[in-house]
Amino acid sequence: MSNLNFTSGQTIPNSVIAPVSADGKVCFYVYGKTHLLADVSGYFPK
Numbered sequence: 001m002s003n004l005n006f007t008s009g010q011t012i013p014n015s016v017i018a019p020v021s022a023d024g025k026v027c028f029y030v031y032g033k034t035h036l037l038a039d040v041s042g043y044f045p046k
Contacts, residue, residue: 015041 004014018026030036 004012006012020026026038028036028038
């Protein structure tokens with residue numbers, strides 16, 4: 001699933017609700033040269 005698309009030179013903020021795997025991990029993938037910054041701002045308890 002693509003959550004953010006941009007072109008060169010753009011700075012675009014975004015937010016997403018991402019599922020956590022059974023072992024408590026979230027995976028991020030990028031294509032090409034870019035910087036990735038991720039902040040956790042909350043969670044939903046079961």
